[in-house]
Amino acid sequence: MSTQPVSLSRDLTIKQVMRAELGDVDMAVWRSASGVVSAWENRCPHRGMRLSHGFVRGESLACAYHGWHYNCAGACHYIPAHPELAPPKTIKANAYNIAEASGIIWVNATGNVAPIDIPSSTVPVRSIPIACPVESALNGFSKHTHQSLLTQHTQAEIIADTPYVLALTPVGSNSVGVYIAFQHVNDSTTVAHITATDNASMNDVVALSRWANEVRDITEFSAGVSE
Amino acid sequence: MSFTLHDYVLSGNCYKVRLLAQLLEVSYTINPVDFHPGKAHKSPSFLALNPHGTLPVLESGDTVLTDSAAMLVWIAQQHDKQHTWWPINDAECLAMTVQWLGFSSQLTESIGQLRLHTMLNRPADAETLRRQSIRHLRELENHLTEQSIRGQAFLCGKQPTVADIACFAYTALSPDAGLEHTLYPGIRGWLHRIRCLEGFLTMPGIYEAHETRNEHTAAS
Amino acid sequence: MNAALEHALQDWYPVAMVGELAPGECKHSKLLGVDITVLANHAGNATESTPTITVRADGAPVDVQQAFDHWWVCLGNKPRSLFTIEEASEADRRFVPCGVVRVACSPLRAVENFLDIAHFPFVHTGVLGAEPHTEVYKYDVKVDESVDEVIATNIKFYQPQAAKSAEGGIQTEYIYRVPAPMAAVLYKTCPLKPDALDVIALFVQPLDEQTCDVWPWMALYDDTSTQAELIQFQQLIFLQDRSILENQLPKKLPLDPGQEIPTKADYTSVAYRRWLKKRGAYYGALEVHP
Ligand SMILES: N[C@@H](CCC(=O)N[C@@H](CS)C(=O)NCC(=O)O)C(=O)O
Ligand code: FES
Ligand SMILES: [Fe+2]
Numbered sequence: 001m002s003t004q005p006v007s008l009s010r011d012l013t014i015k016q017v018m019r020a021e022l023g024d025v026d027m028a029v030w031r032s033a034s035g036v037v038s039a040w041e042n043r044c045p046h047r048g049m050r051l052s053h054g055f056v057r058g059e060s061l062a063c064a065y066h067g068w069h070y071n072c073a074g075a076c077h078y079i080p081a082h083p084e085l086a087p088p089k090t091i092k093a094n095a096y097n098i099a100e101a102s103g104i105i106w107v108n109a110t111g112n113v114a115p116i117d118i119p120s121s122t123v124p125v126r127s128i129p130i131a132c133p134v135e136s137a138l139n140g141f142s143k144h145t146h147q148s149l150l151t152q153h154t155q156a157e158i159i160a161d162t163p164y165v166l167a168l169t170p171v172g173s174n175s176v177g178v179y180i181a182f183q184h185v186n187d188s189t190t191v192a193h194i195t196a197t198d199n200a201s202m203n204d205v206v207a208l209s210r211w212a213n214e215v216r217d218i219t220e221f222s223a224g225v226s227e
Numbered sequence: 228m229s230f231t232l233h234d235y236v237l238s239g240n241c242y243k244v245r246l247l248a249q250l251l252e253v254s255y256t257i258n259p260v261d262f263h264p265g266k267a268h269k270s271p272s273f274l275a276l277n278p279h280g281t282l283p284v285l286e287s288g289d290t291v292l293t294d295s296a297a298m299l300v301w302i303a304q305q306h307d308k309q310h311t312w313w314p315i316n317d318a319e320c321l322a323m324t325v326q327w328l329g330f331s332s333q334l335t336e337s338i339g340q341l342r343l344h345t346m347l348n349r350p351a352d353a354e355t356l357r358r359q360s361i362r363h364l365r366e367l368e369n370h371l372t373e374q375s376i377r378g379q380a381f382l383c384g385k386q387p388t389v390a391d392i393a394c395f396a397y398t399a400l401s402p403d404a405g406l407e408h409t410l411y412p413g414i415r416g417w418l419h420r421i422r423c424l425e426g427f428l429t430m431p432g433i434y435e436a437h438e439t440r441n442e443h444t445a446a447s
Numbered sequence: 448m449n450a451a452l453e454h455a456l457q458d459w460y461p462v463a464m465v466g467e468l469a470p471g472e473c474k475h476s477k478l479l480g481v482d483i484t485v486l487a488n489h490a491g492n493a494t495e496s497t498p499t500i501t502v503r504a505d506g507a508p509v510d511v512q513q514a515f516d517h518w519w520v521c522l523g524n525k526p527r528s529l530f531t532i533e534e535a536s537e538a539d540r541r542f543v544p545c546g547v548v549r550v551a552c553s554p555l556r557a558v559e560n561f562l563d564i565a566h567f568p569f570v571h572t573g574v575l576g577a578e579p580h581t582e583v584y585k586y587d588v589k590v591d592e593s594v595d596e597v598i599a600t601n602i603k604f605y606q607p608q609a610a611k612s613a614e615g616g617i618q619t620e621y622i623y624r625v626p627a628p629m630a631a632v633l634y635k636t637c638p639l640k641p642d643a644l645d646v647i648a649l650f651v652q653p654l655d656e657q658t659c660d661v662w663p664w665m666a667l668y669d670d671t672s673t674q675a676e677l678i679q680f681q682q683l684i685f686l687q688d689r690s691i692l693e694n695q696l697p698k699k700l701p702l703d704p705g706q707e708i709p710t711k712a713d714y715t716s717v718a719y720r721r722w723l724k725k726r727g728a729y730y731g732a733l734e735v736h737p
Contacts, residue, residue, distance in 0.1 A: 010375075011412035015438050016419055019409045026696070043696045045708050047716075050694040052409075055438040064434060065691050066712075067569045067581065080581035081565040081712035091708055126372045129410035191410065205376045213369055236679040237686055261675035263682075264464065264546030346689070348549055348660070402690065405551070431686030435572040 002162040003108040003115060005181040005193045009100055010124040012037065017061060019052035021185050025109040027096060028052035032059045036072045039107045041094035044068060045076070051093065061093075103195050104181055116160040118167075118179045118195065125178070125194040125208045130216045132223040134182050137190040138164050140219030141180050146211045149176050149204055176200045178208060188225075228305060230255045230287035233276070235262035237346075239339055239396035240295040241283040242430045243331075247299050247392050249428040251306045263347050296328045299389040311386040323383035324390045330367070331393035337363050338397040342404035360406055364414065367398060371413035380420055387421065395421050403432045451729035455479055456523035458627055461650040461662045463518045464544045466497040477654040478522060479730070481505055485518070515664055516544040517650060530596075530626035534646045534666045543674065545663040545681045547652075552692040553731035554629045554653040555700040557661055559719060560688050561631045561649045562623050564604050565712040570687050573607050580605035583712035590722055597625040597722050599715040610645060611672045611680040613638040625719055628728040629653055640668040647681070656731045657698045661685065699733045706733070 006020040006029055017030035019042060026042040028051035036059065042050045049065040056062075060069040060077070068091075069078035076091035096109045102118035130137045142156040145168060155169045159179075168178040177197040182190055194212055196205060232248075234241045234257045248255055260282055261267040269280045277284045277293045285292040285301065292298050303313035314320040337359040344351035374382065381387045382394060399418050402408070408415050421427070422436045429435050460478055468474060468487035476483050482505065487498040502509050502520045511520050515535050534540060550557060560566070565583050567576025586602040602621040609619045622634040622644070629651040634644040646666040651659050663681050672680075701707055702724045709717050723732060 018415060047707055048695040049691060053694055057438060064569060066565045079710060081583040082710055083582055127412050202376060206373050209372050236683050259675040259679045261678060346549055348547060431683055432690055
């Protein structure tokens with residue numbers, strides 16, 4: 001397993017928790033009230049409830065089932081059924097390595113996290129799921145560049161391959177650049193996390209969001225799936 | 228005007244009315260109808276009230292409404308003093324509200340039906356419903372993504388309208404039908420914002436907004 | 448055939464409510480991985496108010512019996528006897544079959560959740576529990592050897608709305624009973640009749656090891672609520688549990704201690720898992736290596 005993007009930073013706001021999947025790894029990713037981001041195995045040690053269904057209180061993630069509270073280090077520090085009890089140190093959520101860089105949250109479930117350095121990419125566009133393998137998605141976004149924002153002469157360059165990151169750099173006068181980091185969810189699901197260079201206007205970003213949806217339709221159609 | 232809501236606890240369409248009434252602090256009377264397993268909404272006495280044989284039904288004096296979107300408008304028109312939920316003073320926002328109210332009834336036909344099939348064993352063409360449901364979730368996600376890019380937290384602007392309530396129900400309940408929100412970040416953020424509204428009301432399948440309470444140490 | 452299935456085949460499971468199907472009406476379902484059809488017979492004599500049923504598994508007719516407002520079937524060749532619920536014959540109770548709910552979870556996880564009180568404040572907030580009343584006080588659990596059932600007693604919990612008939616919060620007392628691997632019965636304080644106990648049961652029809660149809664049933668003292676009110680109160684509660692049950696991992700119930708972390712509040716669940724293991728009731732459980 002390698003480092004993978006799981007979300008745009010924008011889409012995981014304070015006190016939110018989400019689920020992310022990387023192959024067989026099911027994880028809960030959450031942001032505390034002070035902004036600390038964590039990614040854990042999506043399984044409460046108590047009775048196996050998915051922690052992504054839980055709720056954030058201050059600097060803790062609490063489980064939806066019996067409300068056990070875990071701090072940012074993953075240690076359980078409060079069991080509501082036994083309010084006076086100091087939970088044993090051995091009760092811990094299984095944490096993965098996580099980093100936030102270039103407006104993206106990156107996780108490695110099995111080793112050190114090595115975010116891909118995306119130069120000057122600061123404007124989030126969207127994360128869009130595509131029902132196809134990662135190679136087809138990569139191919140789709142390389143071929144179907146945006147008609148006006150990204151000119152015919154756009155250079156599509158794969159700037160990283162574990163995970164895949166695609167850079168679309170227009171050669172023409174319009175200089176909005178686009179970066180796409182691909183999350184390999186499984187062999188039939190890919191998520192494209194899309195950002196743009198900071199000269200993109202709000203209308204550009206809306207246009208890129210629509211373009212991503214079109215590329216998805218075309219890519220899924222040619223991959224023979226239609227959702 | 229006070230009213231009676233002929234209601235079923237697991238119905239998303241009934242929930243829309245309960246939710247708006249709670250948010251606007253409107254009191255009303257509930258008449259539970261045995262939808263499952265009793266099929267009481269197909270009984271002759273119920274059909275005399277609503278020939279469509281659907282829930283909810285709102286009754287107030289001589290007024291009988293049989294469509295949840297109509298009920299939301301009826302309630303907001305009387306009780307939304309600020310005109311934000313039913314934004315009659317803002318032509319564009321009002322038009323958008325009507326548009327998304329229309330979309331909400333499509334959600335009943337896709338996610339709502341798939342949910343009855345998945346949860347209560349209603350016979351249905353599950354594969355077709357699943358595809359339609361995903362198409363609807365994607366359409367909603369596209370719109371909410373654009374809204375958040377424009378700095379608008381809700382479907383029709385910066386404030387929630389009755390259309391948010393109408394679309395919230397079956398979108399929030401889609402996991403009941405086996406469709407998770409994992410791959411829809413725009414929807415996820417929007418659901419969270421609605422759940423955290425002051426006076427929010429839950430139903431089974433939608434978690435209580437425990438995060439809006441104090442930490443346990445501060446609990447009194 | 449594997450031992451887990453062979454064991455499970457000898458028990459009785461609900462497949463329909465009495466009166467659910469009209470004469471001649473048929474439905475398809477599944478039990479322990481086997482396709483079944485349930486057919487309502489045409490009445491033999493006019494005095495019969497509800498039709499009897501015929502159940503076929505893979506085309507062959509199987510044994511059926513009627514109990515607790517449901518039809519029960521056993522697919523095995525050495526059926527154990529169906530457990531009893533004495534209160535089912537008390538004429539002054541209200542009997543409330545609540546219909547079926549499908550849940551994508553192990554039938555054993557559905558039963559275990561029913562035995563758990565610590566989740567009330569978080570899953571059934573404002574009804575069966577509420578913060579800060581989260582503490583689970585010490586209670587007693589044992590296996591009653593005379594009937595080979597798990598039984599938990601002396602359970603007390605604060606509840607904001609213990610039943611449809613409750614007005615305001617009360618300290619509720621509970622007794623839990625597991626009379627079969629896929630059934631559980633609870634007895635709780637009756638708000639309208641303080642010297643009596645309401646009975647609520649969960650009858651589970653295992654479709655396979657990771658999917659079940661759940662048939663809640665109640666025997667209550669309540670002469671004020673309508674049947675629809677009582678059913679919807681129970682559905683409100685059970686459908687809150689459904690969201691939890693579909694999200695527990697692993698899907699099958701781990702029986703080996705050490706895979707999950709119980710506390711004192713979980714003694715009933717610990718006893719249940721031990722009891723399942725001892726009887727070899729592994730259908731819906733993770734592989735156990737003795
Ligand atoms: N347009 C109606 C549709 C209502 C509707 O479809 N309700 C469902 C329950 S949520 C129903 O009663 N269905 C009848 C049935 O499925 O038997 C509304 O929004 O109120
Ligand atoms: S399963 Fe998480 S607190 Fe019990
Ligand atoms: Fe429960």
